[in-house]
Amino acid sequence: MKKEQAAPVPFRDFRRIRRPETGVGPSPAGATRHLVDWTVGKLLFCAALVAIAAVFFIIVFLLRDGYQIVLETGLWNFLTGAEWNPAGQHPAYGVLPLITGTLLVMALAMAIAVPLSIGSAVFIAEIAGSGTRTIIKPAIELLAGIPSVVYGFFGLILLTDWIRIGFDQPSGSSWLAGSILLAIMAIPTITSVAEDAISSVPREFREGSLALGATHWQTIKNIIVPGALSGISAAIILGMGRAIGETMAVLMVTGNAAVIPDPITNVFSPVRTLTGTLGIEMGEVAFGSTHYHALFGVAVVLLFITLVVNSTARIIVSRMQGTARSGPHRALTAAASRIPHAASAPFGRVVSPRTSQRCAFLLISLSVAIVLAALGVILAEIVVNGAGAISWEFLTGSPSDLGREGGIFPAIAGTLYLVGGALAIALPLGIATAVYLIEYTAETPLTRSIRAAVDLLNGTPSIVFGLFGFAFLVLFLGFGVSLIAGQITLGLMILPTIIRTTEEALRSIPGSFREGSYALGATKWQTISRVVLPPALPGILTGAILSIGRAAGETAPIMFTAAVFSSRFLPSSLTEPVMALPYHLFVLTTSIPGATPQSYGTAFVLLLLVLSIYLAAILVRRRYNHAKVM
Amino acid sequence: MDNSTILETRDLNLWYGQKHALIDITVRIPKKTVTALIGPSGCGKSTLLRCCNRMNDLIDSSRITGNVLFNGEDIYDGHADAYAVREKIGMVFQKPNPFPKSIYENVAYGPRIHGVREKGALDRIVEESLKGAALWDEVKDRLHEPALALSGGQQQRLCIARSLAVEPEVILMDEPCSALDPIATGKIEDLIIRLARNYTVVIVTHNMQQAARVSEYTGFMYMGELIEFDETSRIFEDPGEELTENYITGRFG
Numbered sequence: 001m002k003k004e005q006a007a008p009v010p011f012r013d014f015r016r017i018r019r020p021e022t023g024v025g026p027s028p029a030g031a032t033r034h035l036v037d038w039t040v041g042k043l044l045f046c047a048a049l050v051a052i053a054a055v056f057f058i059i060v061f062l063l064r065d066g067y068q069i070v071l072e073t074g075l076w077n078f079l080t081g082a083e084w085n086p087a088g089q090h091p092a093y094g095v096l097p098l099i100t101g102t103l104l105v106m107a108l109a110m111a112i113a114v115p116l117s118i119g120s121a122v123f124i125a126e127i128a129g130s131g132t133r134t135i136i137k138p139a140i141e142l143l144a145g146i147p148s149v150v151y152g153f154f155g156l157i158l159l160t161d162w163i164r165i166g167f168d169q170p171s172g173s174s175w176l177a178g179s180i181l182l183a184i185m186a187i188p189t190i191t192s193v194a195e196d197a198i199s200s201v202p203r204e205f206r207e208g209s210l211a212l213g214a215t216h217w218q219t220i221k222n223i224i225v226p227g228a229l230s231g232i233s234a235a236i237i238l239g240m241g242r243a244i245g246e247t248m249a250v251l252m253v254t255g256n257a258a259v260i261p262d263p264i265t266n267v268f269s270p271v272r273t274l275t276g277t278l279g280i281e282m283g284e285v286a287f288g289s290t291h292y293h294a295l296f297g298v299a300v301v302l303l304f305i306t307l308v309v310n311s312t313a314r315i316i317v318s319r320m321q322g323t324a325r326s327g328p329h330r331a332l333t334a335a336a337s338r339i340p341h342a343a344s345a346p347f348g349r350v351v352s353p354r355t356s357q358r359c360a361f362l363l364i365s366l367s368v369a370i371v372l373a374a375l376g377v378i379l380a381e382i383v384v385n386g387a388g389a390i391s392w393e394f395l396t397g398s399p400s401d402l403g404r405e406g407g408i409f410p411a412i413a414g415t416l417y418l419v420g421g422a423l424a425i426a427l428p429l430g431i432a433t434a435v436y437l438i439e440y441t442a443e444t445p446l447t448r449s450i451r452a453a454v455d456l457l458n459g460t461p462s463i464v465f466g467l468f469g470f471a472f473l474v475l476f477l478g479f480g481v482s483l484i485a486g487q488i489t490l491g492l493m494i495l496p497t498i499i500r501t502t503e504e505a506l507r508s509i510p511g512s513f514r515e516g517s518y519a520l521g522a523t524k525w526q527t528i529s530r531v532v533l534p535p536a537l538p539g540i541l542t543g544a545i546l547s548i549g550r551a552a553g554e555t556a557p558i559m560f561t562a563a564v565f566s567s568r569f570l571p572s573s574l575t576e577p578v579m580a581l582p583y584h585l586f587v588l589t590t591s592i593p594g595a596t597p598q599s600y601g602t603a604f605v606l607l608l609l610v611l612s613i614y615l616a617a618i619l620v621r622r623r624y625n626h627a628k629v630m
Numbered sequence: 631m632d633n634s635t636i637l638e639t640r641d642l643n644l645w646y647g648q649k650h651a652l653i654d655i656t657v658r659i660p661k662k663t664v665t666a667l668i669g670p671s672g673c674g675k676s677t678l679l680r681c682c683n684r685m686n687d688l689i690d691s692s693r694i695t696g697n698v699l700f701n702g703e704d705i706y707d708g709h710a711d712a713y714a715v716r717e718k719i720g721m722v723f724q725k726p727n728p729f730p731k732s733i734y735e736n737v738a739y740g741p742r743i744h745g746v747r748e749k750g751a752l753d754r755i756v757e758e759s760l761k762g763a764a765l766w767d768e769v770k771d772r773l774h775e776p777a778l779a780l781s782g783g784q785q786q787r788l789c790i791a792r793s794l795a796v797e798p799e800v801i802l803m804d805e806p807c808s809a810l811d812p813i814a815t816g817k818i819e820d821l822i823i824r825l826a827r828n829y830t831v832v833i834v835t836h837n838m839q840q841a842a843r844v845s846e847y848t849g850f851m852y853m854g855e856l857i858e859f860d861e862t863s864r865i866f867e868d869p870g871e872e873l874t875e876n877y878i879t880g881r882f883g
Contacts (some may be wrong), residue, residue, distance in 0.1 A: 518688065
């Protein structure tokens with residue numbers, strides 16, 4: 001193909017349609033483009049600073065009110081004092097029983113959750129067929145969608161009774177009850193992170209092991225699980241973080257006596273956690289009193305513990321990314337040296353590989369069955385009893401007789417108001433922050449601190465947001481207990497989720513799209529708004545839906561900032577308090593005797609609302625994944 | 631060289647962090663010709679190409695000295711507008727990178743961002759551009775189908791059509807055929823030769839036969855330096871430098 005021989009195809013020259021010949025120097029149009037670009041960049045930058053500002057204010061306000069307790073009792077006495085009794089004749093503010101309670105409940109919960117979760121993760125990633133997987137995976141994820149107050153309600157109504165009767169105890173409200181609930185709540189977190197880790201062990205390692213004659217179980221045990229070990233540890237630690245920060249479910253079932261169990265292994269003893277203490281006492285404390293300061297001190301301790309736990313997880317995850325491929329290599333070599341030995345001495349084995357595989361798979365299936373049974377029992381209990389309590393009047397009426405009569409319409413509407421407002425605040429801020437982080441800057445100290453702030457917000461227990469909202473929005477800014485205070489608090493709480501999912505969605509857009517657009521002379525903002533954001537939209541949408549679900553089910557952040565128990569009317573302005581479904585359920589269950597049908601009804605409505613939101617997210621994600629394959 | 635120069639670099643140096651990637655490059659690219667840049671991997675030919683429309687601006691660690699002149703204007707001058715530079719000097723990449731939009735929207739994207747809104751004008755630009763990229767006959771009945779459904783060779787021609795649609799004067803091509811099969815490669819090569827009637831094309835290629843087939847001028851680069859730049863026939867038949875000859879004859883690279 002010589003160039004002289006190239007076939008002369010008719011080719012029309014372009015008529016200059018758009019503009020006269022120009023150079024590449026400054027022009028009015030160019031100036032406008034640059035101004036737009038500059039302005040957008042600055043706006044996004046400001047949005048990204050909000051995350052840092054939020055963390056700054058949270059820490060300042062917790063410390064401002066918390067450090068005074070240290071002045072009053074001394075740091076050592078505060079941390080190691082064995083008595084917590086703020087209401088007594090001689091008030092005592094020792095957080096040791098609370099820290100012990102938190103750690104005990106968490107430890108037992110982990111002892112229950114870790115084997116079940118790893119079993120489920122192995123089952124989903126390795127054993128289940130694709131059909132089974134598409135059912136079991138979302139089912140376990142649904143557990144994460146159930147609001148904690150609904151878990152608490154279930155615990156209070158059923159679990160504590162079972163424990164009381166089953167173990168012949170005077171009361172079922174105990175360490176054990178709290179740990180079981182926390183275990184169920186931590187299982188979805190641990191399972192999904194561990195499953196990701198297991199699935200990302202490269203195929204070659206699996207095939208390498210099978211090609212040596214190893215059974216599937218030997219491959220899982222010797223190659224896959226060791227290869228995914230750091231991911232699994234991160235999963236466990238993230239689950240711990242979730243368990244430590246949990247408030248409502250624990251508060252409702254642990255009995256809340258601020259004592260250290262005696263003996264320390266007595267799982268039927270009541271305990272009280274740091275979060276539970278805040279949840280119970282914050283509502284009744286006198287502003288500015290020693291007790292008030294002590295509670296902020298508790299919040300600082302709580303924040304510190306979660307911070308340590310979450311940073312440990314992050315360090316493990318970042319190490320894992322560095323060594324992900326070397327681990328399985330070593331394991332594979334080790335396995336290679338073991339397997340032929342086993343084969344050459346078949347009679348030396350007590351159990352044949354086939355039998356041990358059968359036993360292992362049985363145990364794994366059993367753990368999945370237990371998790372699914374827990375989900376089934378909770379859903380069945382609430383759906384069966386709750387559906388009966390639903391009537392037109394219940395859905396559209398206002399409560400009367402302390403919620404024993406009438407309906408929950410103001411609570412439904414209030415929840416929608418709260419969630420809508422939170423989303424209106426967090427969605428633009430979160431998307432802008434993520435766009436700034438991914439598209440506008442390289443890795444600098446500033447972006448690192450923004451990311452650290454987002455991580456910190458993400459690990460902050462919801463009750464701490466509630467405390468911050470109370471101290472900063474309700475008292476300091478003078479909003480009072482109001483819709484707007486609740487919306488801002490919830491907005492801050494869901495901000496990290498939105499930032500992270502948006503970041504992830506933006507990262508998945510190939511750089512070649514951006515290059516293609518820039519090469520046509522597009523500005524940064526044109527490239528982002530027309531080429532990068534549209535395909536990232538489903539991912540962003542999934543993040544938004546998940547945060548809606550989270551915001552709708554949360555109780556702790558709105559307990560002191562926005563919610564009232566009973567209100568005949570809807571709020572007419574942002575400065576009025578509102579009813580909300582989770583808070584309504586909490587008060588009905590814990591403080592109003594004789595309102596059980598209404599409790600079931602409220603739990604049912606709340607569950608329906610939140611689970612349908614989660615289901616929507618799962619469907620969006622599934623459609624998105626199909627679309628990506630194309 | 632009777633052709634006038636459209637693109638010219640003077641003592642161009644570029645660093646990626648500590649790495650000195652381009653060393654004292656001085657070259658004049660003649661107007662409405664095909665110029666090929668050849669050389670072993672990592673010699674800086676793609677980097678030089680990306681300097682010509684300021685795509686290297688997107689890499690944070692890059693630092694540059696010297697000048698790049700387009701029609702006599704320095705595109706790295708403080709007053710120069712990187713976006714206007716890229717509008718005049720388009721680029722086609724190694725891997726076809728159509729946007730996840732329809733065929734029509736891919737081509738219309740450029741004119742749209744530069745302010746063409748009228749439907750009739752857009753339709754005309756899309757048609758002309760697709761014809762210019764020899765793709766029109768294959769896609770005219772399915773303009774609104776996703777671009778990602780096209781074959782690799784068609785996608786690359788779509789990317790060429792996309793860059794034609796903003797009416798550039800220079801089209802930079804960074805190994806445009808390296809991801810394509812021989813038949814698709816042949817079509818793109820024909821197209822490149824035809825484009826040179828109206829545009830200036832600079833193509834980076836690993837394939838020396840390709841350089842010999844399509845280009846009128848060839849530059850040979852080695853370790854960040856431009857070793858030799860001359861008419862393609864001279865470079866391949868009677869290179870002035872031993873290094874060039876060694877590379878052409880396949881002794882290294």
